[in-house]
Amino acid sequence: MNTVYIKLRDINLNYPSSPYNATTIKEFLFNIVKKKKNKGIIRDVHALRNINLTINEGERVGIIGSNGAGKSTLLKLIAGIYPPVSGTIEIKGDIQSLFDLSLGFDGYGTGRENIYYRSYLLGHTPKTVNENINDIIEFADLGEFIDYPLRTYSAGMQMRLAFAVSTTLKGDILLLDEAIGAGDASFMVKVKKRILEMVENSKIMILVSHDMNTIKQLCSRVIWLKNGEIEMDGKSDEVVNNYLEYVYSGKN
Amino acid sequence: MLKYILRIYKARYFWWSLVKADLRNKYRRSMLGILWSLLYPLLFTLLLVFIFGNIFKSDVTYLMPYIYSGIVIWDAVANSFIVGSAAIIASEPYIKQFAHPLAIYSLKQTLVIIINTLISGIGMLAWCVIAKPGNITVIFLSLPATLILLFLLSWSITTISAIINTKFRDYQQMIGLVIQALWFLTPVYFEKRIYIDAKLNYLLDYNPLAHLLNLVREPFLNGIIAPFIDYLYVIGLIVIFGAFSILLIYKNEKEMIFYI
Numbered sequence: 306m307n308t309v310y311i312k313l314r315d316i317n318l319n320y321p322s323s324p325y326n327a328t329t330i331k332e333f334l335f336n337i338v339k340k341k342k343n344k345g346i347i348r349d350v351h352a353l354r355n356i357n358l359t360i361n362e363g364e365r366v367g368i369i370g371s372n373g374a375g376k377s378t379l380l381k382l383i384a385g386i387y388p389p390v391s392g393t394i395e396i397k398g399d400i401q402s403l404f405d406l407s408l409g410f411d412g413y414g415t416g417r418e419n420i421y422y423r424s425y426l427l428g429h430t431p432k433t434v435n436e437n438i439n440d441i442i443e444f445a446d447l448g449e450f451i452d453y454p455l456r457t458y459s460a461g462m463q464m465r466l467a468f469a470v471s472t473t474l475k476g477d478i479l480l481l482d483e484a485i486g487a488g489d490a491s492f493m494v495k496v497k498k499r500i501l502e503m504v505e506n507s508k509i510m511i512l513v514s515h516d517m518n519t520i521k522q523l524c525s526r527v528i529w530l531k532n533g534e535i536e537m538d539g540k541s542d543e544v545v546n547n548y549l550e551y552v553y554s555g556k557n
Numbered sequence: 558m559l560k561y562i563l564r565i566y567k568a569r570y571f572w573w574s575l576v577k578a579d580l581r582n583k584y585r586r587s588m589l590g591i592l593w594s595l596l597y598p599l600l601f602t603l604l605l606v607f608i609f610g611n612i613f614k615s616d617v618t619y620l621m622p623y624i625y626s627g628i629v630i631w632d633a634v635a636n637s638f639i640v641g642s643a644a645i646i647a648s649e650p651y652i653k654q655f656a657h658p659l660a661i662y663s664l665k666q667t668l669v670i671i672i673n674t675l676i677s678g679i680g681m682l683a684w685c686v687i688a689k690p691g692n693i694t695v696i697f698l699s700l701p702a703t704l705i706l707l708f709l710l711s712w713s714i715t716t717i718s719a720i721i722n723t724k725f726r727d728y729q730q731m732i733g734l735v736i737q738a739l740w741f742l743t744p745v746y747f748e749k750r751i752y753i754d755a756k757l758n759y760l761l762d763y764n765p766l767a768h769l770l771n772l773v774r775e776p777f778l779n780g781i782i783a784p785f786i787d788y789l790y791v792i793g794l795i796v797i798f799g800a801f802s803i804l805l806i807y808k809n810e811k812e813m814i815f816y817i
């Protein structure tokens with residue numbers, strides 16, 4: 306049985322302070338001369354606290370919360386980028402993440418070449434890229450510019466190419482971090498459709514977003530993170546409504 | 558560890574395209590482009606031969622390939638330490654988005670160095686074909702092993718340098734000085750007889766880098782495979798650096814992201 310799942314047990318994650326508290330020789334001597342102690346010591350940031358979470362195959366989960374709540378941190382923990390300081394992670398399935406759309410792009414390369422560079426970053430092989438390349442070029446709709454260097458593109462054009470490549474992602478577990486950005490209206494219609502297809506084809510999808518409409522549309526389950534802890538975990542309508550109530554009451 | 562190597566292999570299209578991008582961008586908009594990797598050591602050699610040839614009254618036909626081989630190999634080692642230091646820092650955007658094994662970034666730097674070494678090495682081969690065609694067979698026999706050893710040495714050095722420098726940024730400066738000091742203690746440009754005359758034989762005997770240079774110089778200059786002692790020293794160096802790099806990866810890989 307090849308079921309795909311994510312299990313987090315008692316996860317705690319810190320952003321360590323040591324990289325920031327390290328003194329340079331200059332500061333060290335300065336402190337001695339001025340007889341000053343190290344002021345403003347930065348402490349470890351306890352970014353995720355006692356996270357217990359199980360996500361099973363077929364679930365589409367949204368993660369919401371205010372800025373700094375730990376949403377992106379949680380996503381990156383699942384992606385294997387950040388290590389927990391305690392707790393266990395058990396993940397079964399290939400992870401594909403979409404955090405930065407244009408990562409892997411080389412400004413001096415052509416659009417066509419960049420399709421390859423970014424695709425390799427996303428884990429494609431030359432064979433799988435060649436299978437998709439015509440589809441990608443058509444989707445990006447850049448005409449002859451596909452063979453021009455990326456540096457000649459406008460921001461919107463780069464965005465279109467980035468999307469076209471990124472939406473060929475195939476994975477068991479799809480992690481999306483507010484990747485659904487802005488583009489021109491007609492293109493966004495195409496993109497939304499593509500993303501829906503991607504989501505349909507994945508076995509687990511986790512989306513971090515501030516856009517409640519997208520969250521409600523794409524996710525059946527929503528987790529509300531507050532100060533690194535799970536404040537609420539349940540049906541999307543319920544959690545989103547509770548969250549919005551909290552946010553608006555806070556403003557009064 | 559096998560699992561780690563497998564993960565590196567799985568990411569091969571990714572790091573190989575990083576290598577290609579690096580090589581492309583190094584000579585962007587220059588007319589001679591990658592030819593500089595060949596031209597620079599060649600012209601530098603001619604300069605040194607002219608100067609040293611006059612100061613030390615050396616045999617120019619011997620000095621040229623001697624210095625050239627010194628430059629090519631020394632550059633590979635020095636760059637592994639100095640440029641290798643930046644390997645992880647320079648790959649920050651990738652590390653923050655993908656959980657690839659960290660060693661692929663030092664691997665990428667090593668491959669760029671090795672490829673540049675190979676291009677520079679074309680000059681040595683050309684000289685050999687012209688001046689000492691009899692040595693060609695021995696050269697081709699010894700070349701694969703020499704390249705593999707150089708590759709392994711470079712990868713362990715770039716890995717060590719990248720990890721240490723990410724946590725302690727002073728490393729790059731300090732190692733630059735150490736390399737410069739080592740240069741004086743290694744027969745890179747100065748002929749061996751100068752060390753022998755100065756009663757500094759032990760530098761030739763116990764300096765592993767001197768042995769590394771022999772692996773290239775013996776086939777090219779003398780048409781023989783370097784004696785086993787040379788291979789032994791180099792392999793010993795690789796074992797030490799290799800073990801240290803594996804230890805550093807094992808202990809530091811997960812936390813590296815917080816120091817970039």
